[in-house]
Amino acid sequence: MKKYLIYVVVLVIGIVLGWILFGKTSNKDEQHNHSETGDSKQLWTCSMHPQIMQPEPGDCPICGMDLIPAEAGADGLSADQFKLTTNAMALANIQTTVVGNGLVEGNNTNLSGKIVENEEANAVQVSYFSGRIERLNVSFTGEEVRKGQLLATIYSPELYAAQQELITATSLKASQPELYKAVRNKLKLWKLSEAQINQIESTGKVKENLPVYATVSGTVTEKLVEQGDYIKSGQPLLKIANLNTVWANFDVYENQINHFKKGQDVTLSTNAYPNKEFKGKVDFIDPILNTKTRTVTLRVVLNNKNGELKPGMFVAAKVDAIKRGGNDVLKVPSSAVLWTGERSVVYLKANPNEPVFEMREVTLGSRVGDYYEVVEGLSSGDEIVTHGTFTVDASAQLQGKKSMMNKEGGKTMTGHEGHTMTEGEGHDMSNMVEKLDFSTTVEQSFYGVIDAYIELKDAFVKSDAPLAATKSALFRKALENMPVSQREQTHNYWSMLHKISMGINEDADLEHQRKQFQLLSSKLIEMVKSFNKVNHKLFVQYCPMAGNNEGAFWLSKEEQILNPYFGDAMLKCGSVKQVIE
Numbered sequence: 001m002k003k004y005l006i007y008v009v010v011l012v013i014g015i016v017l018g019w020i021l022f023g024k025t026s027n028k029d030e031q032h033n034h035s036e037t038g039d040s041k042q043l044w045t046c047s048m049h050p051q052i053m054q055p056e057p058g059d060c061p062i063c064g065m066d067l068i069p070a071e072a073g074a075d076g077l078s079a080d081q082f083k084l085t086t087n088a089m090a091l092a093n094i095q096t097t098v099v100g101n102g103l104v105e106g107n108n109t110n111l112s113g114k115i116v117e118n119e120e121a122n123a124v125q126v127s128y129f130s131g132r133i134e135r136l137n138v139s140f141t142g143e144e145v146r147k148g149q150l151l152a153t154i155y156s157p158e159l160y161a162a163q164q165e166l167i168t169a170t171s172l173k174a175s176q177p178e179l180y181k182a183v184r185n186k187l188k189l190w191k192l193s194e195a196q197i198n199q200i201e202s203t204g205k206v207k208e209n210l211p212v213y214a215t216v217s218g219t220v221t222e223k224l225v226e227q228g229d230y231i232k233s234g235q236p237l238l239k240i241a242n243l244n245t246v247w248a249n250f251d252v253y254e255n256q257i258n259h260f261k262k263g264q265d266v267t268l269s270t271n272a273y274p275n276k277e278f279k280g281k282v283d284f285i286d287p288i289l290n291t292k293t294r295t296v297t298l299r300v301v302l303n304n305k306n307g308e309l310k311p312g313m314f315v316a317a318k319v320d321a322i323k324r325g326g327n328d329v330l331k332v333p334s335s336a337v338l339w340t341g342e343r344s345v346v347y348l349k350a351n352p353n354e355p356v357f358e359m360r361e362v363t364l365g366s367r368v369g370d371y372y373e374v375v376e377g378l379s380s381g382d383e384i385v386t387h388g389t390f391t392v393d394a395s396a397q398l399q400g401k402k403s404m405m406n407k408e409g410g411k412t413m414t415g416h417e418g419h420t421m422t423e424g425e426g427h428d429m430s431n432m433v434e435k436l437d438f439s440t441t442v443e444q445s446f447y448g449v450i451d452a453y454i455e456l457k458d459a460f461v462k463s464d465a466p467l468a469a470t471k472s473a474l475f476r477k478a479l480e481n482m483p484v485s486q487r488e489q490t491h492n493y494w495s496m497l498h499k500i501s502m503g504i505n506e507d508a509d510l511e512h513q514r515k516q517f518q519l520l521s522s523k524l525i526e527m528v529k530s531f532n533k534v535n536h537k538l539f540v541q542y543c544p545m546a547g548n549n550e551g552a553f554w555l556s557k558e559e560q561i562l563n564p565y566f567g568d569a570m571l572k573c574g575s576v577k578q579v580i581e
Contacts (some may be wrong), residue, residue: 044069077356082399084355084392093507094388096349099332100380109259109320111298113250115270115313118301121242123216127231128191131156134209136227138220138238145240147217152237153209162187163206170201218242221311241311246304248280248315251295255366260285260319266300270315278302278309282319292484330374336386337364337372338393338404338499345404346378347385347392357385357392359402390503394515404499438530442489445482446527447535449497452478453524454557456504460517463567465510468517472504493527514565518547521554528555534580543574553577 044054044067057067077083084094131154138151145151162183169176169183187197192210200207222239225231248268252260264282284299300317302309309315338345348360362377378384385392396403452475459468479498487494500523503516525540539556546552546565554564561574 078350078358080402081350081356081358082396082401084357084395086355088391088395089355094355094392095386096383097333097336097386098381098383099330099374099378109256109318111250111252111317111319113248113298113300113315113317115302115309115311115315116247116249117221117241117243117311118245118247121218121245122221123218123240123242124236125151125212125214125216125238125240126234126236127152127154127212128189128233129154129156129159129210130231130233130235131159132230133225133227136225138223141220141223143220145214145217145220145238147214149214150211151214152212154212154231155209159187159190159210160206160208162190163200166197166200167204167206170204212237214240216240216242243307243309243311244303244305246302246309246311247283248300248302248309248317250298250300250317251293252285252298254289254294254296257285257296258366260298264319266317266319268300268302268315268317270309270313272310272313273308278315294484330378330380331371332362332374332378332384333386334370334372336384336389337362338389339495343404344372347389347396348378349383349385352383357396359393359396359404360384388507390500390506390516391512394503394519397519404496438491438527438532439486439489440532442482442486443531443533444535445486446531448481449475449478450524450528450534450536450538450555453520453555456517457521457554457556457564458562460514460564461562461567461571463510463569465508465513468510468513469505469508472501472513476501490527493523496523497527515547517554517564518552521552525553525555528580531580538580539576540578540580541574542577543570545570545573 044057054067060067088094133152134155135153136151137149137153138145166183166187169180173180184197188194196210218240219242220238221241224236224238231237248266260282262282262285266280266282268278268280269276270278280300280302282298283301284297286297286299289296332346336346344362344364345359346362347357350356350358360377363375365373365375393404397406452471456468456471456475459471476498479494479501482494497520500516500520504513504520506516507513528534528538529540536557539559540553541556541561542551542553543563543565544551546563552565556562559576561572561576563571563573566573
């Protein structure tokens with residue numbers, strides 16, 4: 001019994017010592033493990049494809065490599081934030097600005113317009129009797145005439161007969177005074193003066209040709225007849241404009257209308273007199289909006305006694321914005337705003353000490369000069385990207401974050417839910433986007449846009465950055481040739497393509513341009529795949545090495561692979577994934 005008792009005591013002492021030595025450590029480990037799994041979410045990514053983010057370990061859906069713990073948690077970035085390298089910041093020349101409240105009233109709105117004749121001072125010289133023009137004394141358009149000047153002489157059979165009636169009525173003046181007065185009044189209605197009528201009456205001779213005198217002074221802007229023409233009573237002979245005052249007409253976009261009112265002071269300049277300014281006031285704002293251009297006409301009356309301003313001249317104007325009653329508004333440079341047609345977005349620098357960014361949707365007010373009023377979405381003191389915005393947006397899309405064209409995030413430019421299309425997946429692109437319905441007129445208008453895109457693609461094949469910038473501008477011009485009514489039927493694709501192409505011109509760096517071209521190609525392919533008909537067979541081509549080995553698509557009219565993302569460096573890299581007949 002004593003022996004067994006010793007064994008029991010030794011066993012108890014061993015258990016107690018084991019608990020003392022190892023129990024607390026295990027408890028701590030358990031608590032530590034619990035805090036790791038319960039309090040924080042560990043994400044897993046691929047070392048070759050960092051855009052992949054999975055909630056648990058496994059294989060990369062693109063390359064099949066084992067996923068590793070993501071370092072995003074260590075950087076303290078939220079799901080919507082992303083980080084750019086110092087090198088990328090420098091290459092794209094990304095600049096930021098801290099926004100703050102400021103009075104909009106100090107800003108000038110710049111307008112472009114044209115000098116036109118003052119319609120209120122215009123006159124049409126007409127003939128008050130019918131006949132044949134025997135002599136026309138005005139030789140050319142632009143000739144100055146004075147009131148009372150002889151313009152033409154006219155032979156008029158009816159006026160010849162009326163003169164004979166006057167001579168006859170003169171002899172009956174005493175016996176039939178009413179007849180005499182009626183004949184004289186008839187000649188007065190044909191604008192013969194008292195002196196002319198008295199001369200006919202006193203001489204008793206009929207004049208074959210009667211003169212037409214100018215009723216106003218001014219400049220002849222149009223000759224409506226020629227010598228020898230037969231004219232009717234009331235027919236216009238000349239258009240005469242008084243250019244002592246002229247109008248300057250400007251187009252004002254509908255989002256600028258509330259910045260103008262009648263009586264505002266306007267300062268104008270013209271290329272004809274680069275060192276001279278002209279002053280005027282807003283005289284009229286058209287109450288009817290032009291539905292084609294989405295503008296109204298604003299008119300300024302200008303003194304032109306020296307004749308310096310010629311109708312047809314282009315002029316620029318600066319107009320102080322209307323005061324807002326002292327209310328402060330937040331304003332941002334227009335270069336900071338990306339617009340999709342429905343949404344306006346800016347990129348916020350989330351960390352003042354690190355190149356960490358996130359997309360922020362904003363609600364815009366009016367545009368004043370080079371600034372937009374921000375109604376909602378930003379606060380005073382926020383730091384936003386003002387130069388290189390398209391590059392930042394491209395990085396957001398490449399990393400699967402929220403971006404201009406991807407409201408929810410989690411998608412890359414060419415695929416779905418956290419991964420880019422692999423080479424194998426590229427064979428079946430039918431599920432990439434929902435098929436949209438475009439009208440036949442929209443599709444036909446886009447034929448020219450597609451042709452302009454092909455020329456842009458060829459510039460990248462040549463690795464020619466200046467040529468790409470030129471072709472990008474021509475691509476936008478092809479878009480702008482579309483009627484406004486058709487642009488509204490493109491489900492915002494028109495505005496997205498227009499904005500992205502501007503990103504190509506934002507920076508002359510070829511790498512930057514190709515990133516924007518990748519975005520442009522992605523959206524255009526999405527759109528064209530929904531067309532019922534195209535005017536030329538198109539090949540959807542794919543390079544798995546483009547976009548930092550994430551892969552990228554482009555359109556071509558040729559089956560032969562000519563890679564726009566690498567040019568001569570890897571000209572033949574790629575394959576045809578789909579043919580659009």
